Amino acid sequence: MIEEIHLLGIYMPAALAWAVLAVILVYLLRAPLHRLPLHRLLWHPSLLELALFVLFWWGLGALADAFLYRWFAS
Amino acid sequence: MLHRQNLLRSAMTLFVILVILGGIYALWLRYQVEPVTRDGKVRADLVPVAADVSGLVTDVRVSDNQPVRKGDILLVIDRPRYQLALDQAVANLASQQAALDQALREDRRNRAMAEAIATEAVEQGRARVDQLRASIGQAVAARNLARFNLDRTFVRAPVDGTVANMSLQPGVYLTAGKPALALVYGKSMRVEGYFEETKLPAIRVGDPASIYLMGVADEIQGHVQSIAGGVEDRERAGADGQLANVNPSFTWVRLAQRIPVRITIDKIPPQVRMIPGQTATVIVHPRKDGRSVHRSLPW
Numbered sequence: 121m122i123e124e125i126h127l128l129g130i131y132m133p134a135a136l137a138w139a140v141l142a143v144i145l146v147y148l149l150r151a152p153l154h155r156l157p158l159h160r161l162l163w164h165p166s167l168l169e170l171a172l173f174v175l176f177w178w179g180l181g182a183l184a185d186a187f188l189y190r191w192f193a194s
Numbered sequence: 195m196l197h198r199q200n201l202l203r204s205a206m207t208l209f210v211i212l213v214i215l216g217g218i219y220a221l222w223l224r225y226q227v228e229p230v231t232r233d234g235k236v237r238a239d240l241v242p243v244a245a246d247v248s249g250l251v252t253d254v255r256v257s258d259n260q261p262v263r264k265g266d267i268l269l270v271i272d273r274p275r276y277q278l279a280l281d282q283a284v285a286n287l288a289s290q291q292a293a294l295d296q297a298l299r300e301d302r303r304n305r306a307m308a309e310a311i312a313t314e315a316v317e318q319g320r321a322r323v324d325q326l327r328a329s330i331g332q333a334v335a336a337r338n339l340a341r342f343n344l345d346r347t348f349v350r351a352p353v354d355g356t357v358a359n360m361s362l363q364p365g366v367y368l369t370a371g372k373p374a375l376a377l378v379y380g381k382s383m384r385v386e387g388y389f390e391e392t393k394l395p396a397i398r399v400g401d402p403a404s405i406y407l408m409g410v411a412d413e414i415q416g417h418v419q420s421i422a423g424g425v426e427d428r429e430r431a432g433a434d435g436q437l438a439n440v441n442p443s444f445t446w447v448r449l450a451q452r453i454p455v456r457i458t459i460d461k462i463p464p465q466v467r468m469i470p471g472q473t474a475t476v477i478v479h480p481r482k483d484g485r486s487v488h489r490s491l492p493w
Binding site for chain 1 (some may be wrong): 199202203204206207210211213214217218220221224225230232406408409475477
């Protein structure tokens with residue numbers, strides 16, 4: 121499990137890094153998502169963004185632990 | 195038509211909200227429940243080495259950070275002075291021995307001529323022999339002590355270890371009992387993981403553990419050797435035999451206490467060097483032995 125990531129000598133919890141990456145990914149996906157007819161499917165289209173953020177946060181952590189382990193840790 | 199679309203919207207919204215809650219639950223499990231801590235430290239016992247006799251340091255035979263074996267000489271303290279003390283004790287013993295020999299001769303003579311000498315004088319002679327025998331006993335003890343002290347002018351390493359933080363130079367005056375340097379006892383090297391009390395229920399003695407030193411990729415293998423028997427109650431002051439002095443607190447936010455969990459090191463990769471004080475991440479892998487952990491949910 122990747123517990124921490126260091127950048128320029130500062131060690132931070134990996135969760136923080138994955139959260140920041142998830143925010144960036146969701147921001148990039150916003151424009152294509154809003155082209156879909158979301159308001160017909162959801163009462164609040166931004167709920168979908170929140171769901172994507174949480175899923176990305178968890179998914180990035182799980183993926184990194186599964187595949188990135190050696191690359192990140194060394 | 196409108197009605198059915200509203201139903202679809204509500205269902206989809208509910209689904210997305212459930213996905214959000216599920217994601218939060220997965221994140222909570224991942225980061226709050228698994229027995230992992232980044233708050234671990236490499237630790238080893240420190241053995242302070244003190245001189246047993248006072249005096250000037252005449253010779254320092256180790257340097258800082260030098261590994262030493264048990265029994266190696268670390269320092270030498272003023273040997274000439276303790277050699278002189280031994281010489282004095284030996285001479286003192288010889289003088290007592292001479293006095294005893296003389297007293298014995300006198301006593302033998304007195305007893306041979308008992309009719310010519312007052313009984314009092316004979317008794318005094320015998321008492322003098324006994325006194326001198328006793329003082330020879332003292333002198334022998336004093337000589338042995340002087341020899342012992344002379345031997346103790348060599349300050350030896352009590353354990354195998356590494357000399358730590360030493361800045362001692364010849365010429366320093368050491369008093370007996372004052373630590374002069376410290377040895378890091380290598381065999382006592384272990385990792386202490388400070389686990390939040392909320393993560394403790396999943397940890398049992400004997401569970402395998404992985405340790406990662408800060409910035410080192412290689413895994414150090416270990417297992418849980420023991421869990422601390424207690425930690426300080428920070429809300430309470432006052433010594434034994436006094437009334438309890440409990441801190442009146444009203445806390446919106448509480449933090450989990452940290453409980454030290456001692457991890458014995460089983461295998462260190464050859465290129466990894468552990469130094470007491472290093473920061474480590476400790477991951478405990480609970481064994482599947484049918485244990486049931488009843489953990490409260492986040493509320």
